[in-house]
Amino acid sequence: MEDNISLKDLFQTLKKRTFLIIAITLIAMIASGVVSYFVITPEYKSSTQILVNQVKEDQTIYNYNEVQTNVQLINTYSVIIKSAGILNNVKKDLNLDISISELNSKISVESAQNSQIMTISVIDSDPALALEIANKTAEVFEKEVKNLMQVDNVNILPLADDQENQSPVSPNPPLNILIAAAVGLLVGIGLAFLLEFLDNTVKNEQDIEKLLELPVLGAITTIDESFDTKVRGVNGRNRGELVGSK
Secondary structure, eight states, X not given: XXXXXXXXXXXXXXXXXXXXXXXXXXXXXXXXXXXXXIIXXXXXXXXXXXXXXXXXXXXXXXXXXXXXXXXXXXXXXXXXXXXXXXXXXXXXXXXOOSOHHHHHHHEEEEEOTTOXXXXXXXXXXXXXXHHHHHHHHHHHHHHHHHHHHOOOOEEEEOOOSOGGGSOOSBOOHHHHHHHHHHHHHHHHHHHHHHHHHHOOOOOSHHHHHHHHOOOOOOOOOOOOHHHHHHHHHHHHHHHHHHHHHO
């Protein structure tokens, strides 16, 4: 005989293991909060922008082909910016005590589609250092690209100088706690069903029917010993009264 698990059985399992599910969820949230606020080092992001635009004598003439050429050059410039030659100069100028590969991992170059503007972003635990690296990378690139590509179409755009006071980009404690709550809830529910599946003890007549595949003819209820003692005492007094009356 196959066991048919109803929706009611599922809810009863969850209800019986409610404390376990809540406990696991809370533990996951607390652990995530502690790690996010006290263990993980906050990281900050600073950026600088570069305009790729050929300088012309007559600025009133708009040349579509030149614009497209500059846009296509951005892909090449993105590779040059993160090349060892550029980063090595940045490392020397700032006296950084990190390897070129570590410096490369801190820097990212992005550009919007069909835009002539590149954004150099740097992520570091020190917001001031992140801003210095971003500005120095743009500065070194602007100088070196003229020699490498024999062009003069790169200009650094001035940005706000208050990037040092920004909020960290990682970690994100509220998001981490929310994710931990979802994971803890799923783990708690899964563990509740697993414990229920592994629990093969017989608790009631329904379990006996499922185990033996036989109908239950009768059941003996739990006997209250205190009630049984009282009944015996009453019966004893009644018998004594009957003997006395005789």
